Amino acid sequence: MKIKKILLTTLISSTLTTAFAADFPSRDVRMVIPWGAGGGTDGIVRKLSVIAEKELGGTIYAENIEGGISAIGVMDLMSAKADGYTIGSLTYDSVVTIPWQNKLKRYDLSKLNFIARVTSEPDALIVDSSSKYKTYEDIITDAKAHPGKVKIGIQNIGSRLHLAVLQLEKKADVDFKIIAYPGGAAAQKEAILANEVDIVATSLGDFSGLLDDGKAHGVIEFSTQRNLTYTDVPTAYEKGIDLVMGSFIVLAVPKGTPKDIQEKLEGAYKTALESDEFQSWVKKIGVTPDWLGSDKTGAWVNETKDNLHIMMQDLVDQGILRK
Structure with missing residues (x-):
């Protein structure tokens, strides 16, 4: 009797879940953006969501x-109900920096299911338009000739950009x-x-205003494929440097969200990303559409986090970074 009751309960639950998924969305879907309005992440996620609405058949509003x-x-x-009506976007700091700091016990990436990576924004070296450095080779040649003298501006000690520059120093044998x-x-x-500095390390998108006005130019981007907007900037891959570093946007839902609903959301955002509307728009802002589906995104997030944490611990051991 107990077995029949369990089977009946399971069947009812499965039927209700399927029916719920088929009806999804029956109300507005909330997209959590953990950064301020008007920023790069905000603009990209909002644009994708507006296009994804058409495929999903319901409104996606940003918060x-x-x-x-x-x-x-x-x-x-992480604490939202796992029903598909709350989704969110995560960036480098969400995946790498906060878990590294390990100060928030409620912050646990295992509470999420990752449904896609949608963009990559590689870091780059950028110089003033009047700089004596015209190419990547110019920078490396001068850095070798004058160790510790070529000034490069990053954003924070221990940041992604700091790690990128430290890797470049090691790979190019410069200081x-x-x-x-x-x-x-x-x-x-x-x-x-x-x-104040000779070079800055940041993304081409962050400097798009100066690049478009001809006040600065990129000399190398830490990626394997050329930027869709700034196609004249060579990649590290082209220069024989095995260095890929940059920010990204991944989409996630609370763990336990029904699989059928996750698939609907993933499909809507994939269609949005591949649309002519988004592809034309994103070419203007220096960000690379870089789709990775739910079958691979979770593993990619963990691998990225773990590899960078090893590098950061190495900096701690050297006394360069304090945890």
Whole structure:
């Protein structure tokens, strides 16, 4: 009798889940963006969501929940009901920095199911248009001739950009004078225009205004494929440097969200990303569409996080970074 009851309960539950998924969405879907309105992540996720609505057959509205370098918004996603009506976007800090700091016990990436990686935004080296450096080779030649003298501006000690520059130093056998600008890309722009530094390390998208105005130019991007917007900037791969580093956007739902609903969301965003509307739009902002489906995104997130944490621990061991 107990076995029949269990089987009946399972059958009813399965039937209700299937019916629920078939009816999804029956109300608006909330997209949590853990950064402020008007930023790069916000713009990309909003654009994708507007297009994805057409495929999904329902409204996706964005909610910006700032704070804690994305932790507040991501924890909101982690604690949301696993019914498909709350989805969220995560970036480098969400995946790497916050887990590394390990200060928030409720912050646990295993509480999420990753449904896709949608973009990559490789880091790059950028110089002022009046710089004596015209190419990547110019920089490396001068850095070899003057160890510790060529000034390169990053954003934060221990940041993704810091790791990228340290890797470049090792791979190219050079030594830069690294200067941190915690204010982000805006502070880097001021520094390069005021000649406080010779080079900055950040994404081409972050410097799109100066690049488009001809006030700066990229000399190398840490990627394997050329930027769709700034096609004249060579990649590290082309220069024989095995260095891929940059930010990204991944989409996730609370763990336990019905699989059929996850598949609907994934399909809607894949269609949106591949649409002519999005592909034409994204070419203008220096970001690369870089789709990875749910079957691979979770493993990619864990591998990325683990590899970078090893590098960061190495910096701690060297006394360069404090955890």
